[in-house]
Amino acid sequence: MYTARPTFSAIALRLSCLCTLLPVLAIVLGAQIACAQNKVLHTDPLNLTPEVREAHVLFYNLDYDNALSRFEAIERAHPQNPMATNYVLFTIIFRELYHQDLLDTTYYAHDSFLTSKRNVDVPKATRDRIEQLTDHAIDLADQQLKTNPNDANAYFARGYARGMHAAFITLVDHSFISAAHQGLSSRSDSEDALRIDPDYADAKMAVGIQQFAVASLPRFLRIMLGVTGVTGSKEKGLNLLRDCAAHGIVNPVECRTALSLFLRHDGRYPEALAVERGLAQEYPHDYLFRLEEANLTKDKGDGPGAIATYQRILQDAQNPGYFIDARLQMTYFGLADTLRGQNRTAEAAQNYLNAAAQPKCSDWLKRRAQLNAGQMFDLLHQRDKAIQQYKEAASGGGDQSQVDLARKYLKTPYKGI
Secondary structure (H helix, E strand, O other), X not given: OOOOOOOHHHHHHHXXXXXXXXXXXXXXXXXXXXXXXXXXXXXXXXXXXXXXXXXXXXXXXXOHHHHHXXXXXXXXXXXXXXXXHHHHHHHHHHHHHHHOOOOOHHHOOOHHHHHOOEOOOOOHXXXXXXXXXXXXXHHHHHHHHHHOOOOHHHHHHHHHHHHHHHHHHHHHHOOHHHHHXXXXXXXXXXXXXXXXXXXXXXXXHHHHHHHHHHHOOOHHXXXXXXXXXXXXXXXXXXXXXXXXXXXXXXXXXXHHHHHHHHHHHOOOHHHHXXXXXXXXXXXXXXXXXXXXXXXXXXXXXXXXXXXXXXXXXXXXXXXXXXXXXXXXXXXXXXXXXXXXXXXXXXXXXXXXXXHHHOOOXXXXXXXXXXXXXXXXXXXXXXXXXXXXXXXXXXXXXXXXXXXXXXXXXHHOOOOOO
């Protein structure tokens, strides 16, 4: 079949049309490129780099040492960026809290930790470095704000450093007044970031935590804070955390963790458990997310389900490399508490002993486990074994309230509640 070949005039016409369209195409493509270049990221570009994302994955699998080495390399490459310093600060703080058995949220789900007499012995070198990193991150952010008072990234970075330090001194030192000042400063910085960029989702974490925390205070304290303009709402706080969890770049995982804790604090177990199961599925090798799933199942009132979940953690821990530095004392203690609630007293006693026997168990948790083991032996009418455990629990260190109870039960056997 014959196909007509395009004539010279037809080719010329097509070329003419193409040349006419090229400027239009250039304008469209140029506009798209400019739009991409000017797109508001709602975060510091550093937070989107593969190096930072990879270090975060290590962190969320509790590989703190390797995460720290990555973040330190990032800090060396970006010495003027406060977020690079913040990542080192963040990792060192949470590694120390983990080593001190302070990341089991059972400790914070109720208000009893506020009156705890626990003494936390943080090595001086670690404490000094945390203070130095906090000051350095704040100084770098201050310098950026002097250059540009509308730098949302600088406000967020400064608030992040203050918030991390506030968490550290709250959990380690019980310095509630100082921590409250820093927490409010962190909230103020985050509100400034949101004033400049309302879509800066990560900044909603500090505001959300403060909203919930203030609303949870006794009424007279809320009134006193209200006079200064500081208000709180639990639902607003939870919604801010949900928004940060859905859209944040830096701290969506931390927002989900805080959200789960606050929901647990208010007895909203199904929603808290759904949040925690999502984290455990996303990071199955994160020992803490798995532990929290078991704790929430226990608190929800599903004793058999909690026991099965604790036991799965212990089974997975037998597989080399499945967890990194799993602090199994927290699992044994949670399992023992659950068995106790199911009136499986002998098994509870054994698991309290297992918790105390773990080689990296903090002195504080060891004394608690020994005290509880003694109580179980008293209920089993094994007074000699109970006395042995009470003597261990009363031997000093840990939490003074545990020591006082142990001495009480050395004189009078525990009879249950």
